[in-house]
Amino acid sequence: AQSVSQHNHHVILSEAASLELGCNYSYGGTVNLFWYVQYPGQHLQLLLKYFSGDPLVKGIKGFEAEFIKSKFSFNLRKPSVQWSDTAEYFCAVNAERDDKIIFGKGTRLHILP
Amino acid sequence: GAGVSQTPSNKVTEKGKYVELRCDPISGHTALYWYRQSLGQGPEFLIYFQGTGAADDSGLPNDRFFAVRPEGSVSTLKIQRTERGDSAVYLCASSLTSFSEQYFGPGTRLTVT
Numbered sequence: 001a002q003s004v005s006q007h008n009h010h011v012i013l014s015e016a017a018s019l020e021l022g023c024n025y026s027y028g029g030t031v032n033l034f035w036y037v038q039y040p041g042q043h044l045q046l047l048l049k050y051f052s053g054d055p056l057v058k059g060i061k062g063f064e065a066e067f068i069k070s071k072f073s074f075n076l077r078k079p080s081v082q083w084s085d086t087a088e089y090f091c092a093v094n095a096e097r098d099d100k101i102i103f104g105k106g107t108r109l110h111i112l113p
Numbered sequence: 114g115a116g117v118s119q120t121p122s123n124k125v126t127e128k129g130k131y132v133e134l135r136c137d138p139i140s141g142h143t144a145l146y147w148y149r150q151s152l153g154q155g156p157e158f159l160i161y162f163q164g165t166g167a168a169d170d171s172g173l174p175n176d177r178f179f180a181v182r183p184e185g186s187v188s189t190l191k192i193q194r195t196e197r198g199d200s201a202v203y204l205c206a207s208s209l210t211s212f213s214e215q216y217f218g219p220g221t222r223l224t225v226t
Binding site: 046100102104 | 116117146148153154155156157158161168169171172204211212215217218219220
């Protein structure tokens with residue numbers, strides 16, 4: 001069965017700091033990988049996704065993630081965070097040709113102005 | 114255009130009662146998903162519809178939970194004999210086709226007292 005582990009439950013940073021949120025998954029086959037974000041009071045929305053091709057994926061709002069197959073990892077990065085990045089971030093995976101998405105427990109990111 | 118909508122936004126019910134939660138997907142989306150998010154956890158898959166049929170109901174926790182999508186659009190999640198452990202946010206998502214991006218609704222917060 002697939003599972004997703006997010007390393008940090010709560011991260012606090014100052015504006016302009018660099019961000020890296022860790023994510024590891026367990027599944028032996030081909031996977032699709034996602035990062036979702038939930039801003040305060042808003043719906044879950046897709047930040048970026050990896051299906052195939054270039055393992056460095058760029059998403060909205062300056063976020064990027066790198067798929068390292070040998071490490072089963074898909075870490076999220078942003079070089080300089082803003083106060084508006086305060087949100088909860090979820091890493092997720094689904095096995096190729098399987099519709100259900102398996103989510104991690106989420107990381108609450110709090111950016112200090 | 115309109116996104117996924119869910120009603121009610123909040124539902125408080127007494128233990129043992131029956132509840133129905135409604136999801137209106139994005140118009141034209143053939144796939145519809147239900148997830149449940151408990152406090153401090155990521156969304157957990159419940160059931161997936163392709164058209165009118167439940168293609169995968171492996172995430173339903175027990176036979177008190179049932180979902181329908183009779184005309185291939187609106188879906189209703191039904192919970193019988195509610196228990197306090199059913200308290201969670203129930204999320205609905207839809208996608209244009211199977212294996213394409215899922216768009217999430219705002220969720221229904223269910224509280225069982």
